[in-house]
Amino acid sequence: MRKPLIAGNWKMNGSAELIETFGRTFAGVELPSPVDVVVHPPFPYLDAARSAFAGTPLSLGAQTLNPLHSGARTGEVSGQMLAEFGVEYVLAGHSERRQLYHESDEQVYERVIAALTVGIRPILCVGETLEERDAGQSENVVLRQVGYVMARLEPGQRRMMTIAYEPVWAIGTGRTATPEQAQQMMAAIRDYQASFDPALADALRLLYGGSMNASNAQELLAQGDIDGGLIGGASLKVDDFKAICQSA
Numbered sequence: 001m002r003k004p005l006i007a008g009n010w011k012m013n014g015s016a017e018l019i020e021t022f023g024r025t026f027a028g029v030e031l032p033s034p035v036d037v038v039v040h041p042p043f044p045y046l047d048a049a050r051s052a053f054a055g056t057p058l059s060l061g062a063q064t065l066n067p068l069h070s071g072a073r074t075g076e077v078s079g080q081m082l083a084e085f086g087v088e089y090v091l092a093g094h095s096e097r098r099q100l101y102h103e104s105d106e107q108v109y110e111r112v113i114a115a116l117t118v119g120i121r122p123i124l125c126v127g128e129t130l131e132e133r134d135a136g137q138s139e140n141v142v143l144r145q146v147g148y149v150m151a152r153l154e155p156g157q158r159r160m161m162t163i164a165y166e167p168v169w170a171i172g173t174g175r176t177a178t179p180e181q182a183q184q185m186m187a188a189i190r191d192y193q194a195s196f197d198p199a200l201a202d203a204l205r206l207l208y209g210g211s212m213n214a215s216n217a218q219e220l221l222a223q224g225d226i227d228g229g230l231i232g233g234a235s236l237k238v239d240d241f242k243a244i245c246q247s248a
């Protein structure tokens with residue numbers, strides 16, 4: 001039985017006030033069933049979030065990290081630094097990082113390793129573009145992205161991983177994959193995982209991401225292989241995010 005995970009990716013949004021609102025609201029939230037919840041605010045809010053989220057079900061997440069421990073990398077933040085702030089999860093391979101910052105599969109893998117080295121759980125984001133879907137390449141693209149990282153990890157490292165399937169055409173567009181489309185890809189990821197690590201396949205948490213909101217979450221989360229969500233826009237509205245957590 002996999003424990004669901006709901007992750008909120010604030011991207012370059014939010015404010016100190018929103019951190020406080022989340023802390024206050026979630027301090028009184030009863031989640032109906034066991035679920036892990038993590039919020040990924042921008043770096044400058046991590047310290048405030050650590051205080052505001054204490055005593056709530058919210059864990060602390062980061063949106064990226066630099067693979068190096070320290071050094072001459074102006075503007076970058078290392079895993080070691082994130083660990084010092086109590087960060088438990090980090091995104092790796094988000095499509096915005098792959099597209100806008102040209103992060104390759106190899107660079108995504110380096111970030112995953114850097115996170116694992118300091119005990120932070122990576123959420124590996126994968127997904128196809130609309131052109132790739134139209135060309136019938138969705139599964140090839142997604143399994144390549146998954147395999148590049150997962151096949152290089154030790155079994156113990158794989159157990160720290162979560163995979164988020166986020167079709168690029170559904171991110172921030174208001175266009176959600178149908179529950180059937182999402183389920184089909186999740187099943188393909190789980191089958192692929194079973195092909196080289198059968199013991200992990202059943203335990204691996206798979207999240208759906210792409211315009212998930214309070215109205216469509218329940219149907220998506222009801223699919224057998226969907227173990228949670230990675231939520232962008234709707235994670236900035238505390239009541240919507242709370243409702244999604246309550247439907248997990």
Ligand code: PEP
Nearest residue numbers: 171172209210211232233
């Ligand atoms: C995301 O950024 O990971 C995401 C899924 O965004 P949205 O929910 O806004 O589509």
